[in-house]
Amino acid sequence: SKVRHFKWEVEYMFWSPDCVENVVIGINGQFPGPTIRARAGDTIHVELTSKLNTEGVVIHWHGIRQLGTPWADGTASISQCAINPGETFVYRFKVDRAGTYFYHGHYGMQRSAGLYGSLIVEVGEGEKEPFHYDGEFNLLLSDWWHNSVHDQELGLSSKPFRWIGEPQSLLINGRGQYNCSLAAAFSNSSTKQCELRGNEPCAPQILHLLPNKTYRLRIASTTALASLNLAISNHKMIVVEADGNYVQPFMVDDVDVYSGESYSVLISTDQDPSDNYWVSVGVRGRKPATPQALTILRYIPTSASKIPSLPPPVTPLWNDYNHSKSFSKKVLGLTGTVPKPPAHYERRIILLNTQNKIDGYTKWAINNVSLVLPTTPYLGSIKYGLKNGFDQKPSPENFPDDYDVMKPSVNPNSTTGNGVYTFELNTTVDVILQNANALAENVSEIHPWHLHGHDFWVLGYGEGRFRKEDEKRFNLKNPPYKNTGVIFPYGWTALRFVADNPGVWAFHCHIEPHLHMGMGVVFAEGVHRVGRIPTQALGCGVTAKKFIKPPHKS
Numbered sequence: 001s002k003v004r005h006f007k008w009e010v011e012y013m014f015w016s017p018d019c020v021e022n023v024v025i026g027i028n029g030q031f032p033g034p035t036i037r038a039r040a041g042d043t044i045h046v047e048l049t050s051k052l053n054t055e056g057v058v059i060h061w062h063g064i065r066q067l068g069t070p071w072a073d074g075t076a077s078i079s080q081c082a083i084n085p086g087e088t089f090v091y092r093f094k095v096d097r098a099g100t101y102f103y104h105g106h107y108g109m110q111r112s113a114g115l116y117g118s119l120i121v122e123v124g125e126g127e128k129e130p131f132h133y134d135g136e137f138n139l140l141l142s143d144w145w146h147n148s149v150h151d152q153e154l155g156l157s158s159k160p161f162r163w164i165g166e167p168q169s170l171l172i173n174g175r176g177q178y179n180c181s182l183a184a185a186f187s188n189s190s191t192k193q194c195e196l197r198g199n200e201p202c203a204p205q206i207l208h209l210l211p212n213k214t215y216r217l218r219i220a221s222t223t224a225l226a227s228l229n230l231a232i233s234n235h236k237m238i239v240v241e242a243d244g245n246y247v248q249p250f251m252v253d254d255v256d257v258y259s260g261e262s263y264s265v266l267i268s269t270d271q272d273p274s275d276n277y278w279v280s281v282g283v284r285g286r287k288p289a290t291p292q293a294l295t296i297l298r299y300i301p302t303s304a305s306k307i308p309s310l311p312p313p314v315t316p317l318w319n320d321y322n323h324s325k326s327f328s329k330k331v332l333g334l335t336g337t338v339p340k341p342p343a344h345y346e347r348r349i350i351l352l353n354t355q356n357k358i359d360g361y362t363k364w365a366i367n368n369v370s371l372v373l374p375t376t377p378y379l380g381s382i383k384y385g386l387k388n389g390f391d392q393k394p395s396p397e398n399f400p401d402d403y404d405v406m407k408p409s410v411n412p413n414s415t416t417g418n419g420v421y422t423f424e425l426n427t428t429v430d431v432i433l434q435n436a437n438a439l440a441e442n443v444s445e446i447h448p449w450h451l452h453g454h455d456f457w458v459l460g461y462g463e464g465r466f467r468k469e470d471e472k473r474f475n476l477k478n479p480p481y482k483n484t485g486v487i488f489p490y491g492w493t494a495l496r497f498v499a500d501n502p503g504v505w506a507f508h509c510h511i512e513p514h515l516h517m518g519m520g521v522v523f524a525e526g527v528h529r530v531g532r533i534p535t536q537a538l539g540c541g542v543t544a545k546k547f548i549k550p551p552h553k554s
């Protein structure tokens with residue numbers, strides 16, 4: 001295994017992700033940031049210098065468990081202090097397992113500003129994947145707004161509340177087309193045909209494939225909001241990986257990808273090689289106001305500029321939740337490659353997801369607490385026993401029996417808070433994510449929940465309020481092992497994980513504005529076992545006072 005060194009500079013830049021000039025956060029002059037490729041067992045060493053001149057920054061390595069390096073998880077106020085303008089911070093961690101991952105900003109709403117890139121881990125030298133392919137392509141999916149994240153953030157934290165609305169564009173590898181369509185010829189709207197030469201930052205990345213081969217597409221979503229659906233005209237996909245774990249292969253026409261998830265699919269280039277085909281990405285779960293993202297799957301030697309003869313695939317109806325549920329339930333762990341869940345839980349917490357008003361501000365709350373992060377990162381506060389870093393009262397593990405999840409939330413007692421769920425090291429924990437009605441009547445939304453530092457088993461999905469007897473239907477045989485799991489409107493999702501990674505870990509809705517509005521919780525386990533935390537990660541809040549020594553007096 002190797003140590004892979006990278007030197008990164010993070011900076012704002014002018015860029016045109018969807019052919020409209022905007023401001024993005026780039027890395028080394030690139031948007032999306034550079035793709036990291038490594039092999040399982042390698043160590044990644046990123047020396048990150050911030051050239052953001054008016055704000056801090058951190059980078060989270062999504063899907064990497066940070067075994068033994070919780071300070072490198074890149075979560076501001078949780079695992080480290082934000083990196084100040086001009087400062088350099090070293091992220092050094094092991095990528096222990098092959099898979100499709102990505103990285104992104106985890107401070108304020110910097111992910112929405114474009115701070116993200118792919119992290120691909122190949123199998124270790126001499127090891128094999130449990131499937132064959134001749135070549136691979138990487139599709140990092142995101143959504144894009146034309147107003148700045150500062151504008152978006154201010155709206156979300158204003159009274160009256162201003163929602164960010166639907167994205168202007170969907171991007172594939174940071175590229176979309178706002179004012180034109182690649183498939184205008186097939187549309188009955190007035191959208192004009194894109195006239196792109198191919199070298200523009202918004203020109204689609206065309207996938208060049210040879211006929212009669214098998215390709216692996218690595219699909220990951222770092223969207224701020226949108227739940228996505230990807231389809232390829234005339235080509236079925238075999239799903240083989242989810243969130244860095246192998247799944248029992250299954251064939252589909254289209255794949256749902258929620259923010260924070262990744263999938264690998266295999267396709268066979270067995271179609272008419274004198275044609276090209278569309279790859280299309282559309283919005284699900286929210287009434288779409290965003291055109292599909294498109295790129296072209298080109299069969300060599302057909303001309304790359306040949307417009308496919310068939311129209312792009314149609315995304316399933318946005319509110320066809322049965323379609324989404326049926327997809328999610330097909331995702332099962334590949335026996336023999338992923339660990340089996342312990343048969344029993346030792347602790348169960350139930351997390352009610354509600355939209356609330358607190359002092360007239362619109363928030364999301366978990367068991368009536370809306371997360372507002374403390375100024376001191378938890379990792380340092382807990383390790384050094386500094387009790388003034390955050391609320392010492394344990395966080396609520398349930399919600400009132402008479403709460404009606406089908407009715408608009410009232411929550412007279414909801415508050416902001418920053419307490420922690422503390423687990424005894426190696427405890428088997430069940431988390432029941434309970435969805436509910438939002439503030440408006442007859443509205444309940446999709447929320448993809450992402451856990452840092454672990455994978456969890458998704459034991460089941462259900463409708464309405466979770467009941468104890470529902471556990472009889474849990475899949476303990478071959479549940480998928482993932483780091484992001486979705487809750488459907490008015491439903492519940494049951495997760496199980498083993499709290500075996502000393503550190504402090506965020507668990508939150510991966511929709512960026514929802515997290516910003518408080519939709520997250522903090523888990524801690526075995527923090528006394530955490531090794532020496534780099535001083536730089538502690539240089540803020542109450543830990544700064546303890547660890548930054550005054551200049552030596554002679």
Ligand SMILES: O=C1O[C@H]([C@@H](O)CO)C(O)=C1O
Binds near residue numbers: 163355445
């Ligand atoms: O958090 C959200 O706020 C809006 C809406 O509920 C209020 O404007 C929306 O669609 C969200 O997901």
